[in-house]
Amino acid sequence: MLIxxxxxxxxxxxxxxxxxxxxxxxxxxxxxxxGHVLTPVVWVRDSVVESWNNxxxxxxxxxxxxxxxxxxxxxxxxxxxxxxxREELTRLRxxxxxxxxxxxxxxxxxxxxxxxxxxxPLHTITVNKGFADGATVGTPVVVPDAVVGRVLRASPHAATxxxxxxxxxxxxxxxxTTRTPGIAGGMAGDSDTLELSYVAQNARIRxxxxxxxxxxxxxxxxxxxxxxxxxxxxxxxxxxxxxxxxPLVDREALEEVVLLMPxxxxxxxxxPLVGPPEPVFREDSHDxxxx
Numbered sequence: 001m002l003i004x005x006x007x008x009x010x011x012x013x014x015x016x017x018x019x020x021x022x023x024x025x026x027x028x029x030x031x032x033x034x035g036h037v038l039t040p041v042v043w044v045r046d047s048v049v050e051s052w053n054n055x056x057x058x059x060x061x062x063x064x065x066x067x068x069x070x071x072x073x074x075x076x077x078x079x080x081x082x083x084x085x086r087e088e089l090t091r092l093r094x095x096x097x098x099x100x101x102x103x104x105x106x107x108x109x110x111x112x113x114x115x116x117x118x119x120x121p122l123h124t125i126t127v128n129k130g131f132a133d134g135a136t137v138g139t140p141v142v143v144p145d146a147v148v149g150r151v152l153r154a155s156p157h158a159a160t161x162x163x164x165x166x167x168x169x170x171x172x173x174x175x176x177t178t179r180t181p182g183i184a185g186g187m188a189g190d191s192d193t194l195e196l197s198y199v200a201q202n203a204r205i206r207x208x209x210x211x212x213x214x215x216x217x218x219x220x221x222x223x224x225x226x227x228x229x230x231x232x233x234x235x236x237x238x239x240x241x242x243x244x245x246x247p248l249v250d251r252e253a254l255e256e257v258v259l260l261m262p263x264x265x266x267x268x269x270x271x272p273l274v275g276p277p278e279p280v281f282r283e284d285s286h287d288x289x290x291x
Contacts, residue, residue, distance in 0.1 A: 106260040107134060109141075112158070114254075123166035123191060124152065125254060132156040140220045140260045146248035147171060147213060147226050148257050161257070164226065164247050165191050172214040173226050180205040181214060182243065184226055194227045196243035203241060205232055211245055221260065 113126035129135040131154040139151040141161050149169060152162040162169055165186040173184045173196070180203045182196040199205060209229045215222025227245035235242050 106258050109133075109135070109159075109257055109259055111254050111257065114251075115163075122152075122168070123163040123186060123251075125149075125161045125163065125251075125257075127159050127161060127257060127259075128157065129259060130155045130157040130159050134261050135159040135259050138219065141257050142220075142224055142260060143249060143254070143257055145225055146250075147220060147224050148249050148254065150219065151259070163251060164194070164249055165251065171220055171226065172217045173211040174214040175205050175209040175211055175229065177209045178204040178206065180209075182211075184211060184245065187244070192246065193230070194245040194247050196229070196245055197240065199241040199243050201234065201239060201241055205229060205241070205243060207231060 107129065109127035109129040111125050112128050115123055115125065125148075127135070127141075135151050135154050137151055137154055139159075141148040141150060147164050149161045149163040149166070151159045153160040163186075164171070164184075167186045167188045170183055170185045172181070174181045180199060182199045184194050184196050187193045187195040194211075196211070207229050211226040211229065213220040213222055213224045213226060225248050227247045229243060229245045231242075231244045233242040
């Protein structure tokens with residue numbers, strides 16, 4: 001048996017030496033086995049490398065996204081502040097257009113608090129100026145297009161303003177068209193309506209007329225808008241008409257106001273407007289020529 005096996009080995013060796021067939025089979029079989037073994041190893045390696053690169057890329061993207069979010073928030077904040085500053089500039093420019101500022105001294109104040117609830121006993125706002133700044137009790141408060149109220153209480157650097165719509169507020173007014181005088185004030189139970197008192201039964205006042213300050217009370221300068229007449233009814237039990245008006249001041253939009261100081265207490269905030277030169281007649285001509 002051993003001799004037979006040796007004989008077969010020598011025969012195969014001799015045959016392989018002449019043909020190389022067994023070497024070819026062994027080489028191909030080895031390569032095939034190595035290929036099957038290394039393929040999953042390479043796949044695992046590539047997967048790990050790709051996952052790691054993706055992880056690093058995600059970290060970079062996350063950091064970039066965080067930076068872009070922070071930058072976007074800063075830009076939104078800047079845009080919001082810019083819009084708010086533009087709105088504030090518009091409001092302040094309107095304050096400079098208040099006509100009384102060219103006749104009497106005054107100063108601007110910011111509203112820091114409004115009426116505390118609909119059941120508050122008084123219609124008031126609080127401003128950031130007090131008697132140390134000139135906001136004494138009774139100081140008139142206006143906006144460019146309407147009367148706001150007057151100072152009710154004052155501390156050194158804050159003041160409470162009684163609004164035009166409060167039933168305890170009174171101001172002398174006159175209608176622009178028919179020149180009907182009266183006393184305007186808030187109406188009890190209706191914070192959006194003014195009541196005009198002491199209007200004669202034969203007065204020609206009509207709905208739609210604008211009421212302005214009469215300038216006879218020594219507090220408000222003449223000509224500041226107060227409200228628009230909404231109804232005129234005869235007084236059944238009195239000698240006066242029942243006149244109601246809608247206030248022109250927008251209480252919900254009050255952010256800055258102007259406090260007017262008494263006349264003679266200082267220089268006007270703005271210089272008086274200079275009008276055109278007055279024309280005169282020449283002695284030798286009927287034509288007009290400026291002086």
